[in-house]
Amino acid sequence: MNNVVAALGLDVGSKRIGVAGCDRLGMFAHGITTIVRKSWQEDMAQLQALVSDREVTTLVVGLPYNMDGSLGYQAKQVQKFARGASKHLGLALEYVDERLTSFEAEQIMQSQGFSPRENKGMIDRKAAALILQQWLDRRRDR
Template identity: 80%
Template sequence: MQYAALGLDVGRKRIGVAGCDRLGISVHGITTIIRKSWDEDMAILQSLIQERNIDTLVVGLPYNMDGSLGFQAKQVQKFAHSATKQLGLLLEFVDERLTSFEAEEMMRSQGISTRYNKEMIDRKAAALILQQWLAIKRQP
């Protein structure tokens, strides 16, 4: 199976972006988009999509701990639906509860400060989102 997906950790200030190889074996953070405007965000994503021949956006959906969709999750859904419509891509959501926390824990265990590395946290969270999606896709 071939995978042509980008994982996104969408926040109000930044969007963490991760990619994977075509076989879905290795996942890595690509960049963190500092959000300025819709058009600029879309231009950066469009460039990554063309460069990597992407057909699917995998977006982390920040459910509340009780499984409900809060304000931020609804904002992410709105962003994701609008983005995939404009960019002409497929859209898949993944439950991203605790991915940023998990990303911070990974960084701490590697001796990397989380205080000044918010962009790295976003990229790592996007990579965790994409890894989760790939694991689901591999299930029989």
């Protein structure tokens, strides 16, 4: 009986990658860290350390669809990164529609008294947690 959930949620941006993890039961997602992007090798080294430490099997990546449901330039860049990361790290890859997660993360932060402008890394982690939570909820509902 292997019902352990080991997934990382990623909010991939051009400057930062928000990273979230979940409990082993797959109930709750939480922000772990924000990777400041430097190079492919450094990004992968940081992700590999998290994957090894947390025994991750699945990468859950937020895909920024356009409001009309189409894939724009940014979504295609995220897909390219995600496919490469999945292959490099040897992980299953799943996508979640991440429209408005960064906006939702900013709203949560403001309600908690944080300034989104001064805490961009925290927004990225929260957005990654929202992405992963959406995947966990969908997975549980199946």
